[in-house]
Each structure stands twice: as structure tokens, then as C-alpha cells.
Amino acid sequence: MKASKTKTSFYRRLLVAQLISSGTNTVPAIQALTAMPRRTAQDTISALAELGICCEFIGATKDGYYHISNWGPINPEWVNNNMVEITELLNYTLE
Secondary structure (H helix, E strand, C coil): CCCCHHHHHHHHHHHHHHHHHCCCCCHHHHHHHHCCCHHHHHHHHHHHHHHCCEEEEECCCCCCEEEEEECCCCCHHHHHHCHHHHHHHHCCCCC
């Protein structure tokens, strides 16, 4: 059974938050790891606030990176422990 758009959107946000938290914290790095289109990566980062995840950009435009300062209501340990399920549902192979 195919996952709903709501679930895939939610899981994509969790995946991107986890990647940022673990050091894959620029749009090009997220793209390289997931093959996610640039606009999707940017939109997903922007949408993290809708989940209560505080993500801020640190530094200059070309040399900066994203940082998760607060996961809000999301349990990052759950996200980390379920990365296989998350990536499988999204059809992403993290390299």
C-alpha cells in the first residue's frame, strides 16, 4: 500500500531534521545524500517550523549551515531509531 502524501511529507521533514542534526546540514549535502531536488530540500527545511522544530541558518549565505536548536514535540531518538523505515517509505537510499 502506498503511503499518503501527509505521511510522506511528515517523514521527509523528520528525515531532513535528522540529517541536519547529524551534520548533513546544508542543502547541497542533503541533495547529495538523498538525491532530493533542491527545491524540495529547501521547502522541507522551511516547513520544519510547522512541526515545532526550530531550525536556524548559521553563517553567511554561501558558507552557512542549518542547525536544529529545538525538536519541539518530536522525539529525535525515535526518528534516529526509525531511519530505516523512514528512508524506505520515502524510497531514499542514503549513501
